[in-house]
Amino acid sequence: MAAISYSRKNPDYPVVYSSFGAMHTRVELLAVGLSEEQGRALMTEAEQEVKRLERLFNCHDSRSPLAVVNATAAGQSVKVEDELFMALELCEVFRRATGGYFDVTAVDENAESRGENRGGYALDGKEHKVRLLREGEMIDLGGFAKGYAAESVRQIFEREGVKQAVINFGNSSIVAMGHHPYGEWWPIGVKHRKVRSAVAREVRLKDSAMSMSGQAENGEYHIVNPMTGDCAMGEELILVEGRSALVAEVLSTALYAAPRNMRKTIMAQYEGYVASEIYCRADGSTECREIVR
Amino acid sequence: MNRKEFLADCGKKGLAGVALSMFPWLESCSDKAQQEVKGEKARIGMIGTGSRGLYHIKNLLRMPNVEMVALCDDYRPHLEDAAQYFPKAKLYDDYRKLLEDKNVDGVIVTTPLYLHGRMTMDALRAGKRVFCEKSMAFTLDEALEVYNCRKELNGVLFIGQQRLFDPKYAKAMQMVHEGKIGKVVGIRNYWYRNNDWRREVPSPELERRINWRLYSEYSRGLMTELACHHLQNGSWAMGMLPEKVMGSGSLLHWNKDGRDVYDAVSAIFTYPNGVNMTFESIISNKHFGMGEQILGTEGTIDLVTCMHYTDEPAPKGSGMHQLVAQIESGVMSNSVFAGTSWAAETSALAPGMPIMDNVTISTGESTVGAEADGSIEIMEAFVHAVITGKQPAKVLEESYYATQFALLADRAMHEGAILTLDDKYKIPYEPLR
Numbered sequence: 040m041a042a043i044s045y046s047r048k049n050p051d052y053p054v055v056y057s058s059f060g061a062m063h064t065r066v067e068l069l070a071v072g073l074s075e076e077q078g079r080a081l082m083t084e085a086e087q088e089v090k091r092l093e094r095l096f097n098c099h100d101s102r103s104p105l106a107v108v109n110a111t112a113a114g115q116s117v118k119v120e121d122e123l124f125m126a127l128e129l130c131e132v133f134r135r136a137t138g139g140y141f142d143v144t145a146v147d148e149n150a151e152s153r154g155e156n157r158g159g160y161a162l163d164g165k166e167h168k169v170r171l172l173r174e175g176e177m178i179d180l181g182g183f184a185k186g187y188a189a190e191s192v193r194q195i196f197e198r199e200g201v202k203q204a205v206i207n208f209g210n211s212s213i214v215a216m217g218h219h220p221y222g223e224w225w226p227i228g229v230k231h232r233k234v235r236s237a238v239a240r241e242v243r244l245k246d247s248a249m250s251m252s253g254q255a256e257n258g259e260y261h262i263v264n265p266m267t268g269d270c271a272m273g274e275e276l277i278l279v280e281g282r283s284a285l286v287a288e289v290l291s292t293a294l295y296a297a298p299r300n301m302r303k304t305i306m307a308q309y310e311g312y313v314a315s316e317i318y319c320r321a322d323g324s325t326e327c328r329e330i331v332r
Numbered sequence: 333m334n335r336k337e338f339l340a341d342c343g344k345k346g347l348a349g350v351a352l353s354m355f356p357w358l359e360s361c362s363d364k365a366q367q368e369v370k371g372e373k374a375r376i377g378m379i380g381t382g383s384r385g386l387y388h389i390k391n392l393l394r395m396p397n398v399e400m401v402a403l404c405d406d407y408r409p410h411l412e413d414a415a416q417y418f419p420k421a422k423l424y425d426d427y428r429k430l431l432e433d434k435n436v437d438g439v440i441v442t443t444p445l446y447l448h449g450r451m452t453m454d455a456l457r458a459g460k461r462v463f464c465e466k467s468m469a470f471t472l473d474e475a476l477e478v479y480n481c482r483k484e485l486n487g488v489l490f491i492g493q494q495r496l497f498d499p500k501y502a503k504a505m506q507m508v509h510e511g512k513i514g515k516v517v518g519i520r521n522y523w524y525r526n527n528d529w530r531r532e533v534p535s536p537e538l539e540r541r542i543n544w545r546l547y548s549e550y551s552r553g554l555m556t557e558l559a560c561h562h563l564q565n566g567s568w569a570m571g572m573l574p575e576k577v578m579g580s581g582s583l584l585h586w587n588k589d590g591r592d593v594y595d596a597v598s599a600i601f602t603y604p605n606g607v608n609m610t611f612e613s614i615i616s617n618k619h620f621g622m623g624e625q626i627l628g629t630e631g632t633i634d635l636v637t638c639m640h641y642t643d644e645p646a647p648k649g650s651g652m653h654q655l656v657a658q659i660e661s662g663v664m665s666n667s668v669f670a671g672t673s674w675a676a677e678t679s680a681l682a683p684g685m686p687i688m689d690n691v692t693i694s695t696g697e698s699t700v701g702a703e704a705d706g707s708i709e710i711m712e713a714f715v716h717a718v719i720t721g722k723q724p725a726k727v728l729e730e731s732y733y734a735t736q737f738a739l740l741a742d743r744a745m746h747e748g749a750i751l752t753l754d755d756k757y758k759i760p761y762e763p764l765r
């Protein structure tokens with residue numbers, strides 16, 4: 040259960056804040072300008088929604104609909120519920136629109152078919168059925184779920200009339216609604232895991248989202264390059280800013296997985312999105328280079 | 333790995349990040365201390381060149397300050413195994429002869445438990461500086477005797493409780509002392525394996541000598557062999573000693589080969605503030621492996637996996653908290669928190685943070701010794717002490733009590749009683765912090 044706190048210290052801008060663990064990370068939500076009752080109810084609803092999506096998309100939980108697909112859909116079509124089907128459709132669209140570099144079947148578990156141009160499943164749009172193309176194939180929506188859930192929370196907030204809010208999934212997928220009450224944007228500093236003290240870049244979010252990919256905080260590399268089947272091990276971080284948290288998340292993943300010379304080509308298809316590579320130099324300073332479309 | 337690499341590595345592993353002032357006994361591992369003894373030699377003799385002895389030998393080989401001058405074992409094959417590494421070392425089959433050897437400054441005792449006390453005291457009386465494997469002694473009285481003997485002679489004595497020298501543990505304990513997990517409310521230790529704990533015996537008459545661990549004539553079983561490593565966690569974390577001890581043990585599964593020590597034990601140690609520390613070991617199921625966990629009102633530290641979990645998912649001071657604080661006080665400034673995903677690796681239930689980078693995690697399966705568990709550091713510190721003659725502060729006391737409480741719990745199991753440590757066994761104790 041979430042820890043929800045409500046503060047009226049600033050009577051002009053009361054803040055409700057909630058944090059909870061989900062999707063293998065920490066989710067933090069902040070919304071401004073609500074009554075306590077409304078704020079707490081909203082946070083509870085948002086958490087329930089995130090947990091629902093976690094159950095739907097978690098391939099590591101054998102009871103999840105996705106795990107059922109992984110276990111039974113090799114060589115035969117299996118009917119899946121609408122939302123999961125739509126998610127798989129979206130993933131397929133993103134795969135094509137990133138030159139194959141965003142691929143939810145490019146996971147370590149599928150190492151046997153490494154290096155093939157992937158796309159591990161086929162969809163039947165009429166029947167809402169999915170079929171895995173290879174025996175033992177596995178779909179992992181880990182690189183999709185956080186962005187999707189962040190978007191879903193944004194929609195709930197919007198529906199409830201929230202004007203100013205920050206939705207933060209594990210510090211790597213962040214959505215901002217409106218702007219900071221005392222500024223024209225939400226100022227979000229980016230840190231490189233190697234230089235904790237310095238700010239690598241200040242992102243100004245206003246009705247927009249950002250996503251970051253790269254070596255995880257704990258030093259692990261976990262994004263697989265679908266073309267080689269190996270983990271991408273770039274030292275740089277990828278930062279993507281744009282309207283949708285989901286697109287930003289998909290893009291940052293694909294760009295990190297892709298070789299540097301492919302990145303421009305991928306970005307060419309995404310108007311309204313800005314991507315940068317953040318490098319940490321030997322002297323501990325950082326450098327942020329935009330991937331020019 | 334040579335010393336320089338080792339120390340550099342030590343730094344990477346985190347000794348550098350551990351405030352040495354908080355852990356004075358680790359000082360001898362520091363660059364400065366190692367510089368002090370540069371070019372000097374510690375002339376070392378080892379008594380008991382069995383499996384743990386050989387493990388230490390392999391580490392000692394890489395330490396430039398070490399000269400192995402003597403080896404002793406009364407079982408020839410083991411003595412010969414060790415002799416290969418040091419062709420110039422003198423070989424003995426009687427440890428008293430080794431103790432008479434004037435070329436030996438420091439003695440490492442790696443024999444079965446029932447011999448630890450006697451050999452340690454004989455070595456101290458012969459003027460040697462001593463490292464003895466855990467547990468310190470075979471009985472409560474003997475442990476006290478050894479402690480007093482060292483004190484009277486003002487000698488150097490280390491007991492092989494290597495966690496005290498493991499950077500991961502030092503760092504984790506530092507976090508506990510700094511209040512990172514709030515008030516300590518529980519300590520859980522367990523060690524599970526699934527094997528018969530036997531060594532291969534070349535011929536039947538050697539059974540009791542080789543498998544000494546399994547017989548109460550030589551060993552107190554799981555409590556002295558495994559628990560003593562864990563029992564310092566409570567006192568290290570809380571700075572106090574248990575008040576009450578209870579437990580239950582049984583010969584549950586491996587009970588057909590004539591052994592007479594328990595193969596399943598559970599013990600509870602209650603501290604004066606009411607906190608319980610548990611230790612459980614079963615050697616017929618290994619699913620949960622080894623665990624050492626400090627439970628606090630605000631979080632948990634898992635010493636084995638070197639992870640920190642908070643009970644409140646977002647610790648105060650997170651970037652989002654900063655935003656809240658800004659709004660509360662009517663200002664805007666940059667709050668820095670975006671980065672790559674904050675991932676929970678070991679548990680789907682609670683996201684945790686690694687305490688240190690690049691740690692080697694022990695499963696507790698090896699009966700010889702784990703990797704990167706402080707065993708090298710403690711031996712380095714001992715070698716340093718052989719040269720300088722300085723006994724490090726506090727660690728002997730911690731080892732002493734680990735042994736006393738392991739023995740007391742074993743007694744509680746046999747008597748089916750709740751026991752307290754008799755006052756006569758109390759020695760001056762200063763918390764490790």
Ligand SMILES: NC(=O)c1ccc[n+]([C@@H]2O[C@H](COP(=O)([O-])OP(=O)(O)OC[C@H]3O[C@@H](n4cnc5c(N)ncnc54)[C@H](O)[C@@H]3O)[C@@H](O)[C@H]2O)c1
Nearest residue numbers: 380381382383384385405406407410442443465466492700
């Ligand atoms: N700190 C740790 O992590 C750790 C790990 C493993 C073992 N140990 C400890 O090391 C000690 C030895 O364990 P081990 O597994 O090496 O046992 P082992 O049986 O392999 O070795 C003991 C050796 O002592 C010799 N020995 C016995 N009696 C002797 C005597 N009177 N004189 C000379 N030599 C004699 C034996 O022949 C044998 O070679 C035990 O106290 C054990 O608890 C500690």
